[in-house]
Amino acid sequence: METTGDIQIGQVVRSKAGRDKGRVFVVIDILDDKYVLIVDGDLRKLDKPKKKKIKHLIVYKTVLKNISEKIEKGEKFNNAYIRKSLKPFNEEI
Known part of the structure; x- marks a missing residue:
């Protein structure tokens, strides 16, 4: 399992900055120690991860x-x- 610090593929994350602030995503790829690719299946779909x-x-x-x-x-x-x-994560907001 690929991990960077404490982030791993499949991890649930919430954006705390930017246009998507407050939205819940899942990490689908780790690019390096600063960047990840995230999707939510709604605004950010699998074919165009953020x-x-x-x-x-x-x-x-x-x-x-x-x-x-x-x-x-x-x-x-x-x-x-x-x-x-x-x-379940979106419902707890």
């Missing part, structure tokens, strides 16, 4: 194992699957 600085994210302890395993195995999944996985 490149985001880690320092602009609130990192939750939760890692969505189902998504991280699919990414590691190279399995296909869609935006609806991501939305469904993030739904």
